Amino acid sequence: MGSAGLARLHGLFATYKPPGLKWKHLRDTVEMQLLKGLNAGKPPAPEQRVCFLLGPMEGSEGKELTLTATSVPTLTNHPLVCGPEFTSLKVGVGHRLDTRASGVLVLGVGHGCRLLTDMYNAHLTKDYTVLGLLGKATDDFCEDGQLVEKTTYDHVTREKLDRILAVIQGSHQKALVMYSNLDLKTQEAYEMAVRGLIRPTNKSPMLITSIRCRHFAPPEFLLEVQCMHETQKQLRRLVHEIGLELKTTAVCSQVRRTRDGFFMLDDALLRTQWDLHSIQDAIQAAAPRVAAELEKSLRPVLG
Structure with a gap:
């Protein structure tokens, strides 16, 4: 086995x-x-070896001894002797x-x-669902962090959030092209872009290839983020920055990775x-x- x-x-x-x-x-x-x-x-069954054992000779009433060839198991490789394999x-x-x-x-x-x-x-790229909560700010951008500020969020609408997400996605896509060192005027670069294969040539800052709001029910909003070279702390900071752009505050209450490369949930x-x-x-x-x-x-x- x-x-x-x-x-x-x-x-x-x-x-x-x-x-x-x-x-x-x-x-x-x-x-x-x-x-x-x-x-x-x-x-596996232990190997056998021949051993000569000393015993009484037949018919000698125990007075005379003789050596008898006997097959006995070899225990040198047994798990109880040498430990687990x-x-x-x-x-x-x-x-x-x-x-x-x-x-x-x-x-x-x-x-x-x-x-x-x-x-x-x-x-x-990797996919995440990120749950944000409007109305407060903490020292580590997490919902259970130390409270720094509380704000109102009645003025926040789905349309305002979508506009900010579109600006974020556009700026990151420009950065992706820059870090990929590709000339987009070439046919090769165009074909790679169509197939979604534009990648940075080396390590880069977090790059977001797609971000959209999947659910909006203030104070909660759920983002779907496709990105690379990210950390979960950067995603939580992103929620905080989105809150500031909305003229309020926001913290992150959940980060969940739903895809890593070619592995899905x-x-x-x-x-x-x-x-x-x-x-x-x-x-x-x-x-x-x-x-x-x-x-x-x-x-x-x-x-």
Whole structure:
């Protein structure tokens, strides 16, 4: 079970990180569950060796002793003697989520850790839903932070919010073109833009490729953000800045990642599925898509 099970573990899979859980604790929990599953298989039958045992000779009434050849098991490789076969496993984490955030968190096992580097170099976009709350400001832009200011928000309308979001998206799209070092007058750049493959050539500030309001019911509003090179703190600051543009204040009450590159919410394993067989199945199911998407995404960058 051990070696055969390990061979099916090389690759990428997605988990769902609940809010309040540190990404490192999630990684350690997954590693522990995988090791538990790999070591849970029935050990192979021990090898036999010939041993000469001293015993009474037949018919000698116990007075004379003789050596008798006997087959006995060799216990040098038994788990109770040498310990479990697997004691550590290489498990890597992709684009991280901070403790407050939730959503899709991609992990790599074994050779899959190299694919995490490819995902990083491909500068793939990620989707978030961000819940904002109008009317107050805190020191860390979070709803449960230390209150700094309270304001009114009766003048805020959906139309005003949509206009501000359109301006934000436009400015970030210009920045994306600048960091991509592409001449948009060329046919190649036009084709990449149509296919949505314009990417920055190197690390850049947070770039928003799309932002829209999905729900508006003051004081709450829900944003859908597609971006790259972001941190969750920057997304919370974005809510704060939107509040200022609306001539009020706003805090962020929830950040949830719904897509990381080519991994969606439907691909993410819940806590009850962090076991060997579920992870093996997830890695095998995602492998063809991972290879195809990475090739498509990395080809323009490498070119």
